[in-house]
Amino acid sequence: MSFFKNQFANVIEWQEFRDDMIFYKWHNREIKKGSKLIIRPGQDAIFLNNGKIEGVFKDEGEYDIESQIIPFLSTLKGFKFGFNSGMRVEVLFVNTKEFNVKWGTKNAINIPAPGLPGGMPIRANGTFNFKVNDYIALIDKIAGVKDQYLVEDVKIRITSILDQLLMKWISREGKDMFNLQSNSFEISKGIKEDLDMEIMENGMTISEFTIMSFSYPKEIQDMINKNASYGMVGNVDKYQEISMIDGMSSGKMSGGGTASDMAGMMMGMNIANQMLNKMNQNQHPESQHSPVQSQQQGEVQQKPNFCPNCGQKLT
Incomplete structure (x- = not known):
């Protein structure tokens, strides 16, 4: 009996787990009697039958499929394992953690600016966070056609539209082109809202978007530094x-x-x-005399001297 049990039973788990993997699909296998489901921390297991969600299991641990999983499946509650028959369903494992991604403009973005016909070329960098929040949309748009999905896939999609969003929110309301860092909070807030709308249809949400710094061409940066120096020195x-x-x-x-x-x-x-x-x-402030004192001293120095005995003028 133990021989047949080991032959037919299988373990349903996220094989070769990766931190940068958003979901992993266990499929095209027949679940036999005695099979086990293993859910690790930071994972949700979703049972799918013909593309529809049968049940979602979020608590970590090891579960017996027949006694602990099937009774909770929506349309498969009455399923009974036979000697040669098994249950054909797909199991989608979803990474529930919040992903942090670094971004940066590959090329300078020419932002329209007064007095500059070609625009102001700038670069920017920062981070954004996202996570899965809608399993139905995720399955409908991505997991239905892909076996796995990586953070890099989301990053590519975000950075493909980031240049346009930077131009939109920097140019909006006449931002000071030479002091963008002071407006980075408002710019980041606007970009976050647009990005959230962009990936919401895929079952994900942008929880945070941050601009760490802006950089200008060397000539522009030197001019900014000079203006700052002149402003710091009052004399x-x-x-x-x-x-x-x-x-x-x-x-x-x-x-x-x-x-x-x-x-x-x-x-x-x-x-x-x-x-x-x-x-x-x-x-020596006392060395400075008034004009009257200087004139009196000059008169004393110019007065001639005479000998008291003979009366002759002395040189």
Whole structure:
């Protein structure tokens, strides 16, 4: 008896489970008497008969098909195993976890911008999360014709329309093209809603969409950095002094011959003189006299001296 039992019984399980696999279909096999169903954590088992859902089992564990599964199947409750007969159904295993996917624009997207006929070329990257939430739609659109479905398949579909959605939500309401990061939350929210509508018909939902960063061409980024530097330095004279000092210390002014060396030395002397004058003014404010005091001192110095004995003028 044990020989026949081992010969006819089988185990229904997700074979070669992968974290990046959304569902796996166990089919084209006859379920014999004594067969077992194994559901692991993060899996749901769906019994299908002629493409229709017979029952959904979500609790992890090991189940006897005849005594624990068949009594709960919608149209197969009265099925009885015979000696040579089995039950032909398909079992769809669904990964119930939330998938996290990284995305990034492969090529620069030319966003329409005022004053730029060709648009502003930008790149972006971030992440999005999705999960299966509708088994009927999933079976109707995908699982009915595929034996398995991967996260990469969803990523390809999402990234194929992501460029258009980025253009739509960045251009909407006149976003500041040089400060897109401050508007990333609103842009992400709009894209999430559109993507959710796109994959909803396949039985999945976008639970989160995030833009991590925007990047511009090097010339545009250098211009943004310069504007930020000018804004951070309120005193233009001080900024020029710092720039010249940085240029001399970094050696950018060297290597141009005698004229370049002389120019650098003269600029350094001018800066040093300006700094010394400011230091003297701050340390000796009493050296500055009023015009009356200066005139009195001049009159005293110009008054001639005479000898008290002979009366002659002294030099």
